[in-house]
Amino acid sequence: MDISEWDKRYIEGYESVARNISCVNRIFVAYNSNVDAIKHIGPGDVENLLRKVDVDTVQQRIFSYPRQIDSPVDFLARLLIAMKDGKAAEIPTYSTDIHEWLTDNLVFDEARMGGQAGIISNLLANMDLNKVIAYIPWLSPEQADYFVSSPNLLHPFVRQGRMELLPPAEACNSDYKAKVNWIIEFNKGLSVKYAEDRIIVPRNNRLIISSRPPWIRIDMSDEIYEHLPEMGRTVDGAILSGYQMIKEEYEDGKTYRDYVERAVGAIGQLKKANPDICIHVEFTSIQNKFIRSAILNDIVRNHVHSLGLDTVEVANALNVLGYEELAYSVIKKEEDAIVSLYEGAVRLLHELKLQRIHVHSLGFYICVVSKDCPIDVEQHLDSLLFASTTAASRALLGGIKSFEDIKAGLDVPISTQGMDQIEKLGAYLVRQGKCNLEDFENGCICTRNHDILIIPARVVDHPVDTVGIGDTISASAFAAVLAGMCSLRED
Numbered sequence: 001m002d003i004s005e006w007d008k009r010y011i012e013g014y015e016s017v018a019r020n021i022s023c024v025n026r027i028f029v030a031y032n033s034n035v036d037a038i039k040h041i042g043p044g045d046v047e048n049l050l051r052k053v054d055v056d057t058v059q060q061r062i063f064s065y066p067r068q069i070d071s072p073v074d075f076l077a078r079l080l081i082a083m084k085d086g087k088a089a090e091i092p093t094y095s096t097d098i099h100e101w102l103t104d105n106l107v108f109d110e111a112r113m114g115g116q117a118g119i120i121s122n123l124l125a126n127m128d129l130n131k132v133i134a135y136i137p138w139l140s141p142e143q144a145d146y147f148v149s150s151p152n153l154l155h156p157f158v159r160q161g162r163m164e165l166l167p168p169a170e171a172c173n174s175d176y177k178a179k180v181n182w183i184i185e186f187n188k189g190l191s192v193k194y195a196e197d198r199i200i201v202p203r204n205n206r207l208i209i210s211s212r213p214p215w216i217r218i219d220m221s222d223e224i225y226e227h228l229p230e231m232g233r234t235v236d237g238a239i240l241s242g243y244q245m246i247k248e249e250y251e252d253g254k255t256y257r258d259y260v261e262r263a264v265g266a267i268g269q270l271k272k273a274n275p276d277i278c279i280h281v282e283f284t285s286i287q288n289k290f291i292r293s294a295i296l297n298d299i300v301r302n303h304v305h306s307l308g309l310d311t312v313e314v315a316n317a318l319n320v321l322g323y324e325e326l327a328y329s330v331i332k333k334e335e336d337a338i339v340s341l342y343e344g345a346v347r348l349l350h351e352l353k354l355q356r357i358h359v360h361s362l363g364f365y366i367c368v369v370s371k372d373c374p375i376d377v378e379q380h381l382d383s384l385l386f387a388s389t390t391a392a393s394r395a396l397l398g399g400i401k402s403f404e405d406i407k408a409g410l411d412v413p414i415s416t417q418g419m420d421q422i423e424k425l426g427a428y429l430v431r432q433g434k435c436n437l438e439d440f441e442n443g444c445i446c447t448r449n450h451d452i453l454i455i456p457a458r459v460v461d462h463p464v465d466t467v468g469i470g471d472t473i474s475a476s477a478f479a480a481v482l483a484g485m486c487s488l489r490e491d
């Protein structure tokens with residue numbers, strides 16, 4: 001299909017999901033939400049910060065590639081790396097020092113809902129889903145304020161042994177404090193001078209400084225955990241994220257094993273009363289390779305149906321699963337990178353025993369689906385087209401306040417670079433005898449042991465910001481897949 005035919009197919013996809021989305025009864029979302037302190041870096045901002053530290057030390061730190069932020073030098077080193085590559089990254093910090101230094105030296109532009117679970121809960125509630133049940137282990141009054149106040153967005157609360165669903169403002173605990181992450185957004189074309197170097201940012205993206213206060217636990221209270229089967233009975237799907245905050249060791253002697261076990265147990269609890277529940281995990285940039293491997297091998301593998309992630313995260317996942325060569329070819333800027341991305345997604349689908357793996361990249365999405373996925377490829381394509389429309393609207397407007405807002409995304413141009421990229425993948429698939437050109441052109445490819453959906457995505461030239469667009473893509477696609485499943489049950 002050419003761009004005008006894709007435009008028409010996008011409208012069909014949007015309308016199909018708009019008809020079905022009300023079939024979804026409930027979606028459960030957990031664990032992580034935080035406050036995102038967003039700073040849009042402008043000309044001279046980085047140079048000003050560099051004047052406050054020793055630039056030679058920053059240069060040295062760039063070579064050592066810090067995997068956590070303990071100082072302004074670590075922060076500036078990772079910021080320069082991210083800006084130079086235009087790549088998204090999330091780096092943990094375990095002290096409040098950098099928060100204070102950034103507050104004193106950078107000042108943020110806006111404080112907004114952050115965290116995959118927080119962003120996704122608000123998105124789904126604003127899409128008028130029947131019910132979104134959000135669970136945040138550390139829901140403070142300040143954090144509760146960042147949830148949309150809507151009757152369809154509730155939080156579980158156990159009182160006298162009974163579980164109730166309350167608005168977040170009534171379910172919060174004043175003993176908890178807000179967790180604040182810094183989001184440094186940088187725009188394509190921004191130039192930064194440091195030492196003898198000059199960086200020109202190649203694409204809009206963001207660096208996340210993830211605060212990891214000592215009280216953070218990716219876990220559920222025993223009371224909520226015990227009531228999960230009761231809650232899971234009426235839930236069509238669950239979207240789980242935040243596992244990146246699991247640590248190898250804790251001050252009380254517990255280790256990551258305890259929290260991995262609880263995470264797997266919670267998924268088992270959800271399935272207990274509702275074996276058909278569909279589980280999605282939203283992945284992210286995880287600096288600790290050991291934890292990244294444990295999440296994939298011990299939580300996702302065998303327990304999860306659906307995985308959402310971006311291109312770099314596919315490479316990172318392949319790396320810890322032993323496909324180092326393939327991981328490297330995914331991220332090197334060469335002609336066949338998209339072919340490696342597809343081949344990598346196929347390996348992850350089979351290695352992790354998933355039903356679907358949805359990869360979002362700037363300009364195109366690839367979704368590899370197992371043969372036992374309940375919805376057909378055309379319905380699945382609708383969900384990706386709907387997701388791209390929703391993401392484009394978020395990038396254009398800065399947020400989705402209603403289902404109506406999503407339509408604005410249909411006017412965002414389809415990426416011609418994305419079209420060029422997927423043409424390369426199409427040529428490869430036809431050469432490999434995996435499909436004929438017509439199937440490829442329609443975006444739906446059925447091979448012997450998996451199906452593939454490939455779409456060119458709509459891309460906003462100057463997005464309001466980029467943080468959370470990936471969460472938006474994965475969650476709206478997953479909600480649309482659930483809608484497709486529910487509509488099949490109703491037919």
Ligand SMILES: Nc1ncnc2c1ncn2[C@@H]1O[C@H](COP(=O)(O)OP(=O)(O)O)[C@@H](O)[C@H]1O
Binds near residue numbers: 310
């Ligand atoms: N300007 C844009 N217009 C449309 N989509 C975009 C734009 N910028 C980024 N995206 C999409 O958002 C995705 C970002 O995903 P990710 O890095 O997972 O972000 P996050 O985890 O912060 O939500 C990109 O892979 C791309 O598909």
Ligand SMILES: O=P(O)(O)OC[C@H]1O[C@](O)(CO)[C@@H](O)[C@@H]1O
Binds near residue numbers: 090119181245470471
């Ligand atoms: O790992 P953490 O600290 O929960 O942070 C997740 C980060 O990822 C995002 O959800 C974007 O995906 C940000 O909003 C948030 O700051």
Ligand SMILES: [Mg+2]
Binds near residue numbers: 470
């Ligand atoms: Mg993401």
